[in-house]
Amino acid sequence: MPRLSGEICLEDRKAGGWLRPRFLLLAAVAPAALAAPAAAQAQAPSQPQAQPAPAAPAKSQEGKPGQSLEGVVVTGERSTLRTDIDRRSYSVAGDLQATTGSISDALRNIPSLQVDVQGNVSLRGDSNVTIMIDGKPSGMFQGEGRAAALQALPADQIERVEVLTNPSAAMNPEGSAGIINLVSKQNRKLGASGSVRANVGSDGRWNAGVSGARNNGRFTVSGDLSYRHDTQKAEIDDRRARLDGATGAFIENRQQLTSLNEIDMVFARGGLDYDPDDKTRITLQATAHVMRPTSDGFEHLETDDAAGALARVIDRVSDFEQARDRLDLSTSYRRKFAGEEHELVANLGQEFGRVERDFERATFLSLPPAPDLAEVSAYDNRTRKTELKVDYTRPMPLEAKLKAGYLLQLDDNRYEQVGRRGPAGAAPPVDPRLTYEFDYDQAINAAYATYQQPLGDGFSVLAGLRLEDVRLDLDLTTGGPVSAKNDYFRAYPSLHLQHEFGEGRQLTASYSRRVQRPTADDLNPFRVELDPFNLRAGNPNLKPQETDAFELAYQHRKGATYYLTTLYYRQSDKGITDVVQDLGNGVFLTTRENLRESRSGGLELVANGRLTPKLTYNLSGNVFWNEIDASSLGFSDKRDAFTVSGRGNLNWQVTDKDFLQLNGFVSGKRLTAQGHVQGFSMLNIGYRHKFTDKLSLVITAQDVLGTFRETQVLDTPTLQGRTRREFSLRGVYVGFTRTFGGGRQRDPGFEFGGGPPAQ
Template identity: 55%
Template sequence: MRLKLVLLAATAAVAAPTVVLAQAAAPKTPPAAKPAEAPVAVESVTVTGSTDGLRTSIDRRSYSVANDLGATTGSISDALRNVPSVEVDVQGNVSLRGDPNVTIMIDGKPSGMFNGDGRGDALLQMSAGSIDRVEVMTNPSAAYRPDGTGGVINLVTKKVQRPGKSATVRANIGADGRYNGGVSGSYRAGKLALSGEASLRHDAQEMDQESDRARFDPISGKFLESRQSSVSDSTGDGANLRAGVEYDLDAKTRISGEVRRRGMKYESDSKELFAGKDAAGTVTRAYDRDSNSAFERTNTSVSADWRRQFKGTDHELVADIEYEVTDFARDLTAFTDNRPGADTYEAARFGVEQTRTDLKVDYTRPLADQAKLKTGFELEGSSNDYDNYGARGPTAGALVVDPSLTNQFLYDQTVAAAYATYERPFGAFTAQAGLRLEQVDIETNQVTGGIKGGSDYFKAYPSLYLGYELNETQQLTASYSLRVQRPQAQDLNPFRVYQDPFNFRAGNPDLKPQETHSYEVGWQRRSGPTYYLVTAYYRESFKGVTDVVRDLGGGVLLTTRANLAESRNGGLEFVANGRLTPKITYNVSGNVYWNEIDATSLGFAEPRSGTSLGGRANVNWQATPKDFFQVNAFMMGKRLTPQGYREPSGMINLGYRRKVNDKLSLVVTAQDVAGTFKEEVVIDTPTLRDRSKRNMNIGAVFIGLTYTFGGAGPRQREPAFDFDAGAGPVG
């Protein structure tokens, strides 16, 4: 391991003097523009598209949400549901082309808010009003972290674009007491730019779910049936605060800083019913359970950037440091009326505190023949402290700590990385090759059980991108990258975490990282407002990490994690955008997806495979210069899982915007108007059968107002893309 660390340190050390040498060797060029006007370095080959629509390059696609009315009044989940390649289920869990292992970032930086337990809840609760664009990278280059076998989704927030003062106020109100709103403002004058934002979202949800199970009983040779159902009412609040500052030390140097605070809290009252039968079909065990739970998640981050531009376009050095703290807690109190058996009172708590420190340095230098070299290194350290507690008793005042529910688990991870990418055009052909080297060290401590463990490994992650311009409107692309999905901290904790009397969850300390080889080829045609994208992709994964459900007896199920031997998936995706009439535009995308899973270790005789079809459609009608109507719909197809499948589901949304004047707009949206969005998951193994259904009152109507004032100065030049491997964009 020491040799690996030395090699990695040497690579990073080489990058530093390279900066000095590059400055000395840089060819004479005209003086660089001021940072506020200079273009941002882009790790790509060809960029096409307008400010308001789709921007594409060889390694990513960027989708504007400016005209997505659902994003104006809804959550981040609502905005992502209308982005090609992306799927979001009822619980807010995100997948890219069927792969749920996705890294979600904000302005090019990972966030603990969207990592680990409760990440889906955070996406459901956080307002999308501050999001400007969504960048999707299904095959990121070596300049980016290889984490997330599905790829990377970057949420790009609205930036300071005009000199002077500007501000926006938005307020939306919906049915069932729902409301959200926020205010954002900016000030730019000379060398100084200030910006800030505050938003609040209040939501109310009703959810009902039921599960019909049958487990094989080897004694009777029959399947024993049981049924569990529940109804819950939830209310929650989410808040977001941000303050940022930028200052130009001179014409070539900019420093910036930002503070973010995000938080959310949900409270839920639930009523559960359970009935279990014996081999003769007689109910032998039942219970009624009333529970109250509180879910809270907060995230605080502080970051600072330093950017220095040198002579020549795209010639710069960027340093960025960030410190982040994320707290997550779920508290539960419950009363269970057991039949037969004594009544039971219980209290449980699941909590974790995560700290993360990240240091990055990126250097970009143009070379001869329009080539470009990009190098950098990154050091990230994260710590997780999990604290679980449980107590039971005959009365609420006589609870006794239950050792089987009380546990502390510590997890520490350090990732040191260095990378380099080289890009060069050869006439109509362009190539970009990259290599990322990473050393990972992990330490675990199951404090309660006195069990310590850990691992370390060194890995190289290559990437390759090719582009060929057929003509002015058409382009071919091809790419390859090696991706990794590291187990989450809690995935390695073997302690059984209590969820309800018949459901436990535990980690697996023997988990290994999943590795995925990802291949893509694509064709793009663009002519004015019309564009077509077709992409064929194939992925092969080894040591895939997935949920495995095991029967502990008595109707109790344990969900844990396991490395599958191998899985393969591929498909064909298309995106089409154009104009039907001068006033009507459309956007359609679809994905034909095939998946094969080697589940022989789970009791199946042979690998399982299946094909799915999903997609989305959006139609916009600019009826008058002031009236804008929108209809959008999406469908998630049937999807294979290691032990069963997920049934298809979809949603239809409507929207209307009235431009009262240049500063004031009225928006009305209706979500899930047909009431079709739901979740149904089936487990079908030789020893366990389960069909679980979950329905939520996603349907809602919102009425909102947005008022903008100030910002009368000329708009600054926008970068080709909103972020790069370094800090945020200049300008």
């Protein structure tokens, strides 16, 4: 089992370790960039530039005409949207779901983002998006548990959501769609402040939390504690048919699943900031996530024979319990030097994660008659991530800015499962088809440099290059043996050009190269039996997907009104996708494969403004085109389709104390490798009454029309299928929020519920 100590286990790295000879080129980039001419210090201090540090929100600055790298603040009284040369930052202060809702609730109202009924997040139709917290990747937002974490974690400590569709080389290149950076609230006010909140919803849902901070000038201590209980009923209807080569007819399988799910989640965070002087800050932080999902399910499965007669009937009753825990420890050192934005930041962090799952199932075989079966399994996954990151920013002559840095990331994961199956009524023996051990080890060394320069006449440029060396080792011992290695060295360039026309008009063109690395679940070759008709397995031979992304954006603001138009295009090689294979006898295997190539593009429109002094709106729409080379998946040629989606938010300040909000979204049909996903939508309504500036009553209703469901269609020459998923997300919440200290607090938000418990 992996060691959960705080040490970096260098002895585990073989064949020269993780600092490899060819990485000497990488290691030389950062020192060379840092050794800028000493004459830079003799220059007058440069004006502040608007590319925010990964751990901080984009900053709004007042600047001189022609200094086009500065942030643009939209919407008058409150900075709802900020734009910078490489990102857009959306405040969630005005989102009436964010204070007491989940992170998924907040993301559903962000332009460019989509969250489906299972909690999976996509950016402009691409689910390969990296989610960070304060500029740092988090293990809880990776792999099979990401959707559950987003739907369980509270959003009340998130200040802004940064969307980077074309990040610069200073950012992690992981995620072909881009990056979502969740920026935490930072309380730097002197004295004490905090809040207490509680919400009660329908179907036994409830949540509560407390937050507090104290700042005496040199020391700032802050903490958060929240508890969330969600319940949910899930219904899945799956029908699949395979072509019978002998008769030319399709033979159908049918599966119906009903499950009652619950999840209890505790989130705790503690932080300490110490400023020994005005130019230095030392930060210590610990975050713990504890999730306890449970599920009771019933399945009914049928399959026909070639003549269309009923051939097999199976019923299954299952009980599922899981413990999903994560502890994140981090420390950072920030030192400011003479000159604007001249600083050194070093971060060291470790994440320890563990997932334990106990599963019991009874299987009743009625056609053809056979003895009942009992099945039990125990799953244990331990993960450890170590990250060392150093970033140096330095002002340069002619108001330019140089940024360079280094990253070391070590991932050490182990997966174990012991499954037992046999006749009911006796202790079942170990079943090799349900038992495996899988090790996943990855080391990433990266160095980058970016250079930002105003060119005059409203023009500016941000150029960068990131070099990465990756070493990956896989080992399926029990259940194999299968071993695989994948070592590669890649360069990821980026370029952003910007032109200010004046009068609030701006044009930005950008390019970046990105990568989507397969996850441990994608690579694990062990065949997991989901049910007698469906298996799932990873593919250890997967290669990373590489994407070239291009964008052209025009924005115009005038007072409180803001318009944004973006044209985008992405071309990917070796795209990673699900592929369903027919194994015969009514059994299907879902695995992962690399596509030959895919292309996508679209047009996105965003509009924010004020209709009357008390009525504001936020609207966005996206027309998305996707093309994939499906010749290796049973199709004769390439496949393509258009998807149209949109969202809207209407806010009405009825009186000084009463506030109404209406928000919703619509997502159209989306192309998949072997079919498509039909569209879905959601409408939410909320009301808030403020008794005082510090005490508020909130009443909300989620999915008012009951339209938030998903249907996935499988359509190939040899496989046909339709899977409908529906989760009981409709609900009503009633809650109170009480704030104290720290002056006037921002208005509390609405509770629109969470999502499906982790599976």
